[in-house]
Amino acid sequence: MLKYLLLIFLPVMSEGQVKLDQKVSLFGDKVTILAPAILKRMDEQMWKLKYGTMAMPELALSDSDAEINLLGEGTEQPCNENQMVQYKDFRIANLKKTRKDITIIDQGIKEVNGKKLAFLKFMSQAADSRIFNYYFFAVVDKKIIMFTFNCMEKHRKAWEKAADAMAESLRVK
Secondary structure, three states, X not given: OHHHHHHHHHHHHHHOOOOOOEEEEEOXXXXXXXXXXXXXXXXXXXXXXXXXXXXXXXXXXXXXXXXXXXXXXXXXXXXXXXXXXXXXXXXXXXXXXXXOOOEEEEEEEEEEOOEEEEEEEEEEEOOOOEEEEEEEEEEEOOEEEEEEEEEEHHHHHHHHHXXXXXXXXXXXX
């Protein structure tokens, strides 16, 4: 009987191991987000290996194997909260136009700590594996800020709830 109880509860316990135990401040302390301490600041060498010559954003965290990543950057895209649905739909349309390998999993708008948050979850193909992507957007100073969480498909089950929690921890002053 004990063996069966362990089989029932073990998956729940293993998914709960990702803890949001570091607070990250961004954009001149206008934004905070919680992230797991296992994610450390990417050094330039790791960044170039993963993303080539693309400019490194203000927030670039990764695990030691570079398989789990959280990025955050400000944009110059003007927006107000009433335009978040249109912005999310624009991002989806742009992704579908430029990437034929994506599969949309979920998308929507939710309120997080008094602010509208647009989000988009999708799968994409990398050179050697499928990637789970979670984009979420908010407005700061009438401009879009964008966060990207991604991990290899093999980590999705353990990390998707943590990614949801990271998005829901977002605070905009």
